Amino acid sequence: NAGVTQTPKFQVLKTGQSMTLQCAQDMNHEYMSWYRQDPGMGLRLIHYSVGAGITDQGEVPNGYNVSRSTTEDFPLRLLSAAPSQTSVYFCASRARQGGNTEAFFGQGTRLTVV
Amino acid sequence: AQSVSQHNHHVILSEAASLELGCNYSYGGTVNLFWYVQYPGQHLQLLLKYFSGDPLVKGIKGFEAEFIKSKFSFNLRKPSVQWSDTAEYFCAVSPGAGSYQLTFGKGTKLSVIP
Numbered sequence: 132n133a134g135v136t137q138t139p140k141f142q143v144l145k146t147g148q149s150m151t152l153q154c155a156q157d158m159n160h161e162y163m164s165w166y167r168q169d170p171g172m173g174l175r176l177i178h179y180s181v182g183a184g185i186t187d188q189g190e191v192p193n194g195y196n197v198s199r200s201t202t203e204d205f206p207l208r209l210l211s212a213a214p215s216q217t218s219v220y221f222c223a224s225r226a227r228q229g230g231n232t233e234a235f236f237g238q239g240t241r242l243t244v245v
Numbered sequence: 246a247q248s249v250s251q252h253n254h255h256v257i258l259s260e261a262a263s264l265e266l267g268c269n270y271s272y273g274g275t276v277n278l279f280w281y282v283q284y285p286g287q288h289l290q291l292l293l294k295y296f297s298g299d300p301l302v303k304g305i306k307g308f309e310a311e312f313i314k315s316k317f318s319f320n321l322r323k324p325s326v327q328w329s330d331t332a333e334y335f336c337a338v339s340p341g342a343g344s345y346q347l348t349f350g351k352g353t354k355l356s357v358i359p
Binding site: 161162164166171172173174175176179181221223225231233234236237238239 | 254277279287288289290291294296297335337339341345346347348349350351352
């Protein structure tokens with residue numbers, strides 16, 4: 132059971148480039164989300180999905196797109212990378228609605244935009 | 246919307262010292278509470294969680310936390326820290342029902358000196 136798998140682990144982009152961060156989970160979780168982690172800021176929610184075909188914005192959605200075509204996959208797209216998007220990105224999944232389930236996290240993607 | 250406040254940004258302790266990390270949340274309804282730990286260079290892992298019942302919950306590696314509803318608090322404790330506890334600790338809250346949203350505090354970095 133792999134849990135939540137993120138790729139790549141590290142990425143360097145030039146300003147203006149686009150890329151997709153991949154996230155896959157094999158636990159059949161309904162809920163998936165993307166966070167960014169910056170020093171002193173904790174984890175901030177970018178986008179989330181409560182099931183295939185359903186996505187919504189979190190706290191800091193600007194500059195990012197998501198889609199959820201399957202239960203397993205939840206890719207995060209950077210449309211035109213900016214230095215402000217330099218961060219560590221974590222994907223997470225949870226089992227079901229109700230709040231009383233823990234979130235499982237991927238290993239993270241460390242993104243640097245130059 | 247709920248919010249989480251962690252009082253200490255950085256705590257430095259000597260090995261064998263006792264630890265208490267503060268966490269307060271703001272949300273008027275039933276909540277589920279979590280403490281996650283992030284070891285250097287790694288992803289977030291669940292330390293412990295409170296859903297209902299006994300307000301004193303025990304987690305992995307000798308950690309415990311007490312939910313005090315009247316104070317909207319969920320402080321993390323450990324009687325005797327070890328060098329291997331050096332990590333960043335995040336408190337998180339999720340509404341009791343009907344929501345997947347998991348809101349994190351900004352984290353407390355713990356450094357344990359041998």
